[in-house]
Amino acid sequence: MSVSYTDDPEGAVPEAGAAPSRRELNKQATRSAIAESAMKLVRSKGPGNFTADEVAADAGVSRRTFFNYFPSPESALAVHIEDFLDKVLPHFHARPAGEPLVESMLQALTALADPANLERTAELFELAEENPQMQRFQLEAWTHAERKVVAAIEERLDGEAxxxxxxxxVGSVFASARAALSEWLQRTGGDLGPASLESLRQLLIDALGYLRNGFSS
Amino acid sequence: MSVSYTDDPEGAVPEAGAAPSRRELNKQATRSAIAESAMKLVRSKGPGNFTADEVAADAGVSRRTFFNYFPSPESALAVHIEDFLDKVLPHFHARPAGEPLVESMLQALTALADPANLERTAELFELAEENPQMQRFQLEAWTHAERKVVAAIEERLDGEAxxxxxxxxVGSVFASARAALSEWLQRTGGDLGPASLESLRQLLIDALGYLRNGFSS
DNA sequence: TGCAAACTTGCACTTAGTGTAACTCGTATG
DNA sequence: CATACGAGTTACACTAAGTGCAAGTTTGCA
Structure with missing residues (x-):
């Protein structure tokens, strides 16, 4: 059994460019089936009002299999946030190495502000306000993403960091991104239309502008 | 039964300046007895290797009473962080209203950098690295503190915020404070001597200096 | 003193989470 | 194609988290 949720360097992303084996496909299918069922249940029953049993049943797997993939019901939801935030890295790596860090991170973050990416994330972000458990796991997801970005920067700066x-x-950038997301949700209620998304981008630009130029100005 | 751990505006801090009743004293005594037992056990058994039963037994209360005070074994540890961070507020309020916000927060935070305050916090901060559960609860404690500071600032700016x-x-300040604390622990191993504490203060000054003047400089 | 409210406790129950061993299915090899 | 091995699934059993409830016990107050 090599299925594992924990930080396995070649577990979730095995050989980035290789042909995925059938086993691998099955595993990914199970994983997303569970994650989707968790979304479905949190929508119908509300955060904290569904059990691992229910998620497993809905996804068509045994309770034990659920726990082979996720350590808790909440983490089956947080994985959506993880996946969302993981998309920052490719965008960051695509930025020119000479570019100022704040600018690179701003570009990488604003690139995620499209409907397909934001839908679940915004929804879960709102849900977390009313449930401490979910909030904890989401904060953890953001922290994971932070760590990955820190590693990427240290690689880019190659010892000079x-x-x-x-x-x-990085901590400030992510904190500011959360602040922008929160403010956007408050203002627009999570509307995913073009105008609303543009305002989210503007909020991100404003928030990271503080970091770039300093909060004293 | 009005004992509760959850956000009860007049639960933990009932009538700030009044003479504490016997009931109140008993409650505080029980609370800190449990919190101390949790510290004792995490030291002897390591994070994640002790149960609510053990903490309750060590503190001389029933298992049920433990859960009347804390929603989980981890939170009985996180309360030490909460208490530590709660001390920021009085220091912040003591700052002159005209002072720039970054400066007020820097002063409020550096005021906490003394041995008595830091001992447990630093210890728990380190322990959190090896235990996801503890990390989640500590992040939550920092977030709680953030919210309180945000409220204090909004009060100070009185609608102009x-x-x-x-x-x-605020998110950036706390993220930077965590970064400084982490770096300090890495460099000094949590030594609480005067020279070491001075270096922590300097790290805080440096980190918040980035926020004040911008990360681009 | 005596009553009411606050606090503690034991009990019972649901759910989280994990080790283990049997079982099933994908994959490589002859 | 047979088949053997390893990866993934499942049932079962068990420990521990967390909670509602209905007692008991202590404290505050008239």
Whole structure:
């Protein structure tokens, strides 16, 4: 049994460019079936009002299999956030190496502000307000993403990175991104139309602008 | 039964300046007895290797009473972080109203960098690295503190506050404070001597300096 | 003193989470 | 194609988290 949710360097993303085996496809199918069932149930029953049993049943797997993929019902939801935030990395890597870090991160983040990506994330972000469990797991997802970005920056700067500077920057960027997302949800209620999305991008630009130019100005 | 861990505006801090009743004293005593037992057990058995039963037994209360005070074994540890972070508020309120926000927050945070306050916090901060559960609850504690500071700022600015600016600032400040704490632990191993504490203060000054002046400089 | 409210406790119950062993299915090899 | 091996699934059993309820016990107050 090599199925595992925990940080397995070659578990969720096995050989990025290779032909996925049937086994791999099955595993991914099961994983997303569970994650989808979790979304479905949180919508119909509300956060904290569904059990691992129900998710497993809905996804057509045994309770034990559910726990082979996710350590808790909440994490089956948080995986949607993880997946969303994981998309930041390719965008970040695509930025020119000479570009200022804040600019690269702004571009990488605004690139995610499209309907397909945002739908679930915004929904879960709102749901987290009313359920501590979900909030904890989502915060963890953001922290995971932070760590990956820190690693990417350290790679890009190749030893020249000041640890405090990088950790402070990335932590602040993600905190500001959360603030922008929260403010956007408050203002627009999560409307995914073009005008609304443009306002989200503007909020991100404003928030990261504070980081770039300083909060004292 | 009015004992509760959850956000009860007059539960943990009942009538700030009044003479504490005997009931109140008993409750606080029970609360800290449990919290102390949790610290004791995490030290001897390691994070994630002790149960609510054990904590309750060590504190001399029933298992049920444990859960009347804390929703989980981890939260009995996180309360130490909460208490630590709660001390920021008085310091913040003591700052002159005209002072720039970043400066007020820097002063409020550096005021906490003394041995008595830091001992448990630093210890738990380190422990969280190896245990996801603890990490989640600690992140939650930081987020709680953030919310309180945001509320304090909105009160100070009295309606003139830009929600995005404030949320972004406070989130960034706390993220940077965590970065400074993490870097300090890495460098000094949590030594509580005067020289070490001075270096922590300097890390905080540096990190919040980025926020004040911008990360682009 | 005596009553009411606050606090504690034991009990019973649901759910989370995990180890283990049997079972099933994909894959590589002859 | 047969078949053997390893990956993934499942049932079962068990420990621990977390909660409602209905007692008991202590504290505050008239």
């Amino acid at each position: 000041d640890a405090l500077y990088v950790a402070s920057l | 830009d929600a995005l600016y404030v949320a972004s600032l």
